[in-house]
Amino acid sequence: MQNIIITGASGFVGQNLSAYLESNGFDVASLSLRENNWHSKFDPDAQAVIHLAGKAHDTKNASDAEEYFTINTELTKALFDAFLKSNIKDFFYFSSVKAAADTVEGILDENVVPNPQTPYGQSKLKAEEYMLSARLPEDKRMFIIRPCMIHGPGNKGNLNLLFSVVKKGIPYPLAAYRNKRSFLSIDNLNFAIAQMLENDIPSGVYQFADDEALSTNDLIVLIGQSLSKKISLWNVPRVIINTLARTGDVFKLPLNSERLKKLTENYIVSNTKIVTAIGKPFPVSAKDGLIKTFNSFK
Template identity: 60%
Template sequence: MFVAQNIRNFVFNVDCFSKYFDVKICITGTSGFVGQNLIPSISEKEYNILSISLRDEWLQRLPAQYEAIIHLAGKAHDTKNTSSAEEYFEINTELTKQLFDQFLQSNARDFIYFSSVKSAADTVEGMLDENVDPNPQTPYGQSKRQAEEYLLNSELPAERRLFVLRPCMIHGPGNKGNLNLLYKVVSKGIPWPLAAFENRRSFLSIANLQYVIKQILQDPSIPGGVYNLADDDSLSTNELIQLIGEARDKKPALWRVSPRLIEGIAKVGDTLRLPLNSERLKKLTESYVVDNSKIKAALDINKMPVSAREGLLTTLRSF
């Protein structure tokens, strides 16, 4: 999202602003879910935050001196397919390139770019790591990947760092995404008819994301690079539904309907435009497991602070 909503500091004329505060961290996309959770987290460490909107004269908002840019702003994947491909590339690719060029002309130390695992792959066989040959299939993933390529192919001055972070599905209290929708379905007592399908998916707790960013900002010895972000463990959709039941203190209904029957219904849905079609069935039942070992090695930790189960229960209990 683009409209920058200042959470802690008033955003006004940068010359005036700089007279009173030592601006250290510039953040784009602060009105989004990640931004709203990240700013209070890093502000606790006595970082002064400047919110930057990429929609309105953003160049004028960059202060003369700052330590890092955290680039969260971007056009999210449109599941309704109403956005044009050009919108993704204009926002996710071109604005990122312009912002990075300004970073290179500054004395700032770090550029932290929030990309997506979808910049690497739309489907995953086995486990997704950073060595995969990227092959995104959607304008969203392609626009993110093109931005990555520009950043990674640019010459980076010594003593400066570029982080290309590829998070999987981020969740936490206040998040209104797909996890919230699944929670609402299960809460209505509707049986889950896809329990016969076996899959595993990775998630990312907002608490673990906050931890990673704080470590990067505090420790200049952490090397820049491309990093996947995910919780340590993946879960099946069945396990996720059981966690929803645990969060509500009610046992959910899991129906193991024949996969062939479900697939047949989905094919009918392709023609009759039913709520369940082949594409939606794939999204609900496919596996997408993300390897987070590289970022843990860079941070010199054996596991993330919050387990996948603990993080998901915290989110689910907030709904």
Template identity: 60%
Template sequence: MKINITGVTGFVGQNLSKYLTNKGFIVNGLSLRTAWSFSENTDAVIHLAGKAHDTENISTTEEYFKVNRDLTIQLFNEFLTSNVTDFFYFSSVKAVADSLDQVLDENYPSNPKTPYGKSKWEAESYLLSKSLPAGKRLFIIRPCMIHGPGNKGNLNLLYKIVKKGIPWPLASFENKRSFLSIDNLNFLIFEMLKNKSLASGVYNFADDQSLSTNELISVISAALNKKPKLWKISRSFIEKVAVLGGKIKLPLNSERLKKLTESYEVSNQKIKATLEIQKLPLKAEEGLTKTIESFKNNKI
């Protein structure tokens, strides 16, 4: 089977292309920066390229829509008139919601708030509005936070806190968050590619278990052979400090406190039920430990 992957040089692209190549697939990178066309006899296109969420808020709104929406539309329109059978679009759970009041499944109503989430949602909406020619399939993948060896995301920040021996002062806040190991992501895409009876649709990707930030601190501490330092300071006191921090520009303010302590759980039941699998290869703690061990080896 021949696969074209956009964004093949990124973290997910590098890992997925290596995984599929080892499984016997022929994988070609597809750059959207210059004139492009699908490789001859391509069976599937996996569209990973996109403008990632910018936590520093220096990207313009136009950048998100130009890359995440407009390039996706261009690529999908080419797919519709090509001989390629399957189109995988990597969207995001943030195309649905930036915060949650329940576990996120595929029926949760979309109401993104950021340019990143809105651009992903508008791309999804366009793809889903088009009629697919006979024999073609469309898969919209909504992953939660992806991690793995070589990844330099938000886990690095917590890792550095634990490594320096700094106590986690927000242990009185209990939350649950979903993660996605690159190994589980690779496994799911491979199973989808193999399954020719799989129906088009939207599918959430997440590990089987969700973890609290306190549990995550404990996983990192164990990988570093340290005892977790969890300070259970009064929630009301922390919340008052955060309010004050917003007024006098402290590192901790109410918005940052919410981001650090809120829950964001994602259900993967639909994709597992559709593929008839009971559980993913790696448990959430195993995947996170593997990622943290890579930080140690790279002396991050």
């Protein structure tokens, strides 16, 4: 049985990934980096470290920028150093597509020159750069995972908020925005990590995303299918919506500029590199994964 160390195991991804790996014959051990003595609990003879812990992107923009670098950069560097000194074979670092780009023209792939604009993305990129600059022993592998928006049953966030609005029968007023963006089902994430652990995948940077990018209007239709109800899509002029979002910034309303951007921006992420490396397609389609998530909100 292979022993897998997971940081951030109590979070949404950590709980799901731990359960999935255990069901597939792995022995999972949680490691909390919040504890000052985490080094003493670090097993140097484990099979792999999966580093999920970190400070998430704050959509309200209320976080201290330095906190991102303390948690996302410095803690990651310390954990990676411990990995290099250990007998552990694999290190997985969960970064983010936001370490590469805040906005995307066309389709984002791993060849992009990173240019993050937020402390969150910059702190993730700093950790990536540190890892990529290290000399990796031949018997070790290092994976930098850049997932896009992850979802699944039990996940709270913008998809849950969107579902709540549609469930109340409130017409969706942002139909004038014709966007496409990528999502990542937790089922596909779990599948990819297990495949990487079990197969001879080369070290490197890998983006994780479902096969198909969808518009927010597509999401509204899928929510309607989940609820078995007809949904109203309103094409409210963008100038009005943008004004409301700026008002939300000032008065801390549910619709602010950051949330509007998440709901309406184009952000298409390629998964070609990881799917090619695994040699198998992701098991869950984008729409089926989202329907599963929306059904859980009921």
